[in-house]
Amino acid sequence: MFRILVKFFIFNYFLVRICLADDSVIKIGIPQDVLDDFHLFLADRTPQEVFTYRTKYSSRDVVETVLLFKILELNKNKYQFFTVNSYERAIKLVQSGTIDIYATTVWKNDVNPAKAFFSDEIIRDGEFIAGIYVKEGSELLKKKFNIRTMKFLSNKAWTRDWKTIKNLGPRSLVSTTTWESVLKMINANRAEATLASFPPSRDLVRYNKIVNLVPIPNVKVSISGTRHWIVSRKSQHAQKLKARLDEMVPKFRKKKEFFKAYMQSGFFNERTVPWNVINRKGHL
Structure with missing residues (x-):
C-alpha cells in the first residue's frame, strides 16, 4: 500500500511539473511548410546569427519568422511550435489563447482587436x-x-x-x-x-x-491593408510579448531590417x- 501511495505522489508530482513547464513556454503558431523552410533556412545558425536573408529557402513567411525570433530573443527551452496550416484557424487559436503568438504577420482587418494585441505595422499599406x-x-x-x-x-x-x-x-x-x-x-x-x-x-x-x-x-x-504580428490577449505572456514588440519593432524599422529582409527574400522584388x-x- 505504501509503495502504491509513493508511486501515486511521484506520478502527480511530475505531472504537475510537466503542466507547469508547458504553461511557462511561449506557444508559437506556424504553418508546417514555413516551419520546415525555417529550419532549412537557419541550417546550423540561430536567428541572432542571421545577417543575410538570401537563401533558396527564403520567403516572406520564413523571414518574418526569423525577424520575430530576433526581436523576442527566445532560447530553445522558452518556446514550442504549434503547427497550424489554416490561416483562419491560426487567428482563431490566437484569439482563444490556445497559442500565444503567430510566427508570421496577418492582415489587421482579419483579427478581432478585443481578443488580440497588434504589433506596429510590419507590412505597410501599399507595400x-x-x-x-x-x-x-x-x-x-x-x-x-x-x-x-x-x-x-x-x-x-x-x-x-x-x-x-x-x-x-x-x-x-x-x-x-x-x-x-x-x-x-x-x-x-x-x-x-x-x-x-x-x-x-x-x-x-x-x-x-x-x-x-x-x-x-x-x-x-x-x-x-496592413499586416502585423498578433499576440493573444488571453496569453499569460501577453504583456511581456507586447512590450517587447512595442520596443523592438520601431528599432528594426529604423535600421531598415524589415526592408532588408523583404528585399533579400524577394518579397520586395527589384526584378x-x-x-x-x-x-x-x-x-x-
Missing part, C-alpha cells in the same frame, strides 16, 4: 505586391494576358487576396483551405491561377514538391519594378 502565378508550362504563358478568361483559386479566409481577385473580374474564383491545397488543385488542372508573393530566385519561379508556379510576366497586383500594377489601390 504588399503579388504576382499572378500559374502552373509551369501553362498555355496561359503563351497567350495574351486577359484576366477575364482565367480560372482563379484562393481561400475566402485570405480576405484581402479574395477581395482583390474578385475585383479583378476573372472568369471564376474558387475557394480552398490551405496553400498546399492550392498547389494540388492547380497541379490537377482544377484551377489555373492564384496570387502569390515573389520569391528571391532570378526566374521568379516558386519551386515546390507538388508543382512549380510561374508568374504571368509583366503584370502584378497591389493588395491593400518586377517595371511590371504593370493592373489594379488601382483605391478599388480594393
